[in-house]
Amino acid sequence: MTSSTLPLRERTPRRIAFSQKLGRWDIKFSPYLYISPFFLLFALVGLFPLLYTGWVSLHRWDLIAGQGPMVWFDNFTWVLQQRQFWIALRNTLSIFLLSAVPQIVFALLIAAVLDTNLRGRTFWRMSVLLPYIVMPVAVALIFSNMFGDRYGLVNTTLGHLGIPAIQWHSDPFASQFAIATMVNFRWTGYNALILLAGMQAIPRDLYESAAIDGAGRVRRFFSITIPQLRPTLIFVIITATIGGLQIFDEPRLFDQNGTGGANQQWMTLTLYLYNLGWGQLDFGRAAAVAWLLFLIIVVIGLINLAITRRISSNGGVQR
Amino acid sequence: MTATSQKQPMSLAATPRRGRSGSRRGRAIVAQRPGFLAYAFLAAILLGALFPIYWTILIGSGDSSTINDPTMSWIPGGNFVKNALSVINNESVAFWKSLGNSLIVSTVVSASVVFFSTLAGYAFAKLRFRGKRGLLAFVIATMAVPTQLGVVPLFIAMSNFGWTGTLGAVIVPALVTAFGVFWMTQYIGQALPDELIEAGRIDGANMFKTFWYIGLPSARPAAAMLALFTFIMTWTNFFWPFIVLGSANPTLPVALATLQANYFVDYSVVLAGVLLATLPLIALFVVAGRHLVAGIMQGAVKG
Numbered sequence A: 001m002t003s004s005t006l007p008l009r010e011r012t013p014r015r016i017a018f019s020q021k022l023g024r025w026d027i028k029f030s031p032y033l034y035i036s037p038f039f040l041l042f043a044l045v046g047l048f049p050l051l052y053t054g055w056v057s058l059h060r061w062d063l064i065a066g067q068g069p070m071v072w073f074d075n076f077t078w079v080l081q082q083r084q085f086w087i088a089l090r091n092t093l094s095i096f097l098l099s100a101v102p103q104i105v106f107a108l109l110i111a112a113v114l115d116t117n118l119r120g121r122t123f124w125r126m127s128v129l130l131p132y133i134v135m136p137v138a139v140a141l142i143f144s145n146m147f148g149d150r151y152g153l154v155n156t157t158l159g160h161l162g163i164p165a166i167q168w169h170s171d172p173f174a175s176q177f178a179i180a181t182m183v184n185f186r187w188t189g190y191n192a193l194i195l196l197a198g199m200q201a202i203p204r205d206l207y208e209s210a211a212i213d214g215a216g217r218v219r220r221f222f223s224i225t226i227p228q229l230r231p232t233l234i235f236v237i238i239t240a241t242i243g244g245l246q247i248f249d250e251p252r253l254f255d256q257n258g259t260g261g262a263n264q265q266w267m268t269l270t271l272y273l274y275n276l277g278w279g280q281l282d283f284g285r286a287a288a289v290a291w292l293l294f295l296i297i298v299v300i301g302l303i304n305l306a307i308t309r310r311i312s313s314n315g316g317v318q319r
Numbered sequence B: 001m002t003a004t005s006q007k008q009p010m011s012l013a014a015t016p017r018r019g020r021s022g023s024r025r026g027r028a029i030v031a032q033r034p035g036f037l038a039y040a041f042l043a044a045i046l047l048g049a050l051f052p053i054y055w056t057i058l059i060g061s062g063d064s065s066t067i068n069d070p071t072m073s074w075i076p077g078g079n080f081v082k083n084a085l086s087v088i089n090n091e092s093v094a095f096w097k098s099l100g101n102s103l104i105v106s107t108v109v110s111a112s113v114v115f116f117s118t119l120a121g122y123a124f125a126k127l128r129f130r131g132k133r134g135l136l137a138f139v140i141a142t143m144a145v146p147t148q149l150g151v152v153p154l155f156i157a158m159s160n161f162g163w164t165g166t167l168g169a170v171i172v173p174a175l176v177t178a179f180g181v182f183w184m185t186q187y188i189g190q191a192l193p194d195e196l197i198e199a200g201r202i203d204g205a206n207m208f209k210t211f212w213y214i215g216l217p218s219a220r221p222a223a224a225m226l227a228l229f230t231f232i233m234t235w236t237n238f239f240w241p242f243i244v245l246g247s248a249n250p251t252l253p254v255a256l257a258t259l260q261a262n263y264f265v266d267y268s269v270v271l272a273g274v275l276l277a278t279l280p281l282i283a284l285f286v287v288a289g290r291h292l293v294a295g296i297m298q299g300a301v302k303g
Helices: A002-057 A074-081 A083-114 A121-133 A136-146 A153-160 A172-200 A204-212 A217-228 A230-244 A269-279 A283-313 B003-030 B036-060 B080-088 B095-126 B132-142 B147-161 B168-174 B178-191 B194-202 B207-218 B220-236 B239-245 B252-260 B267-300
Strands: A059-062 A066-070
Touching: A002 A059, A002 A283, A002 B095, A002 B132, A002 B147, A002 B168, A002 B178, A002 B207, A059 A283, A074 A283, A083 A121, A083 A172, A083 A217, A083 A230, A083 A269, A083 A283, A083 B036, A121 A172, A121 B036, A121 B220, A121 B267, A136 A153, A136 A172, A136 B036, A136 B252, A136 B267, A172 A230, A172 B036, A172 B267, A204 A217, A204 B003, A217 A230, A230 A283, A269 A283, A269 B147, A269 B239, A283 B147, B036 B080, B036 B267, B080 B095, B080 B267, B095 B132, B095 B168, B095 B178, B095 B207, B095 B220, B095 B252, B132 B178, B147 B239, B168 B239, B178 B207, B178 B220, B194 B207, B207 B220, B220 B267, B239 B252, B252 B267
Parallel strands: none
Antiparallel strands: A059 A066
16 A cells, blocks of 8 residues: 555656646647638649549549540640530530529529518418429439420420420530529529528618608618628639539430530530540549539639629618 | 527617607508509419429329420329339339438438537637637638539549449538538627626536537528538539449439430329429428528528
8 A cells, every 4th residue: 555655756847747737638629629620621632622623633544544645735726626625615604694593583583582471480481492402313313304495394384385396405505494494493582581591681761761762672672782792602603603604414314315415505614524534434534524624613703792792782761 | 599589689679769759650551551553462472483393293293294294284194103103113223222321322422511510600709719709700701712622632532543333522622511500600799698608618528528518509591401401502512423423323314314215205294203202301491481581581581
């Protein structure tokens, strides 16, 4: 007993010092430890692949044979000389416009109606969100059936109205319209709820004093709601831009072949990237397309940011 | 959790004060119940949301000729079970395997995103450390980076590890998200009082114990919503699983794509498959739909 307490008494002060040090380290380094998983993962599967895409794009690089010699910007000049690239760019922009514009207009309209003093509020909000839980692949399969060229529901209905059938799968504009419809189906309600949240954060007394001044619903919407909604609008438009320009699922499944149509009627840039990389096994060129698409997203994102800023700061009540 | 829930009570509290100065009339105008037109509009939107799903049921329960039949009935037929069985028994689709894979991937990813996001959100919201603001701004900025465009090197890396065709290749890149970190930071910042953490520290709990017994329980409502959204996003994700898994070991969306890639497409079978893959989420929607609505609206005001 005595012999064992003696060394223990000797050690006690050092143990306190050590645990104190440990406690200080705990306080100092724990926060970094807690946030590190995100930064590690982002570096490994987000940032590094994006940068390494640049490296791959400067090489001849086969999916199976792997890295080949450095060819500098040959992949880029090759891609930029392809007619298919420009068609894909046109299609991507066309589908993006056909989906983003009506989507945001409708989402604003739906949000404005949901923002009134409705009966059965939760029910209506839920009903607007229903399409969101249908996976894009399923949406694509359902709509490519409804937009069938020969026996599709849409053409049958048009036939009843005496309108000639539309070639949804061979006409470029028609096919892009059909694909944009799929995107709108799934995302309009979701965006409406985001905009609704933004609308509810607008102080009610702004509306009340405007109402006293004789402003009607429509006037209140344009003079108060839209300018006050600016941050939310910017968020919705930027997310729609980043997501919309990378569209893949819907065009991939619009027909059985998945290559974007016999004449690339609805081939988008991401689909082109996939066809180059996993169809032709040419990773160098696929990586070049990825980098180009990245630049396009940045440019269009900035343009949209500028437009949104201007629209919502024109006129209106500023607090 | 963000501006929505904070501002609402504020503006409600502000109204009575103004009311006295004569804006009662204004309030009455603004609070008016909307007319018939508003309900008709919303009902039309609801029909638009329901119709494609109803159409899926209609075709998925018919037979291969239903779609060509100009006199087709608008009442579902009796062939759903038969069609569903031909999806399930189609060997190239691997239905049960894909369902199992989808469940595993979505569950593991949701659990991991919730844990790591809560941990990081707790640190950002409640702990003091150098460079916090800059790091949080960086997290938010990464939400605008189209990381999907890194597929080529990511695929090269996965095949170097020998991970292609395995679920790990889908799970690992999704283990924690910027959105999740941001979401939990917002919530914990306003839901968890600093005093509670201080009390825990004074009682001698170390940093992780304080997180585990005080931070984590207080974040439960937001964590549940984050889990719900992550589950849905993972369940419906197609691009990356399609590339890295292939049809040998698919998730449900990948398997559905295989279903359509046959030479002869029988849409009654394809849409029966669509219905099978969508039903779990429809069930989830019925149970948790109102939480989804609340979640989107709380996470919305990001500015």
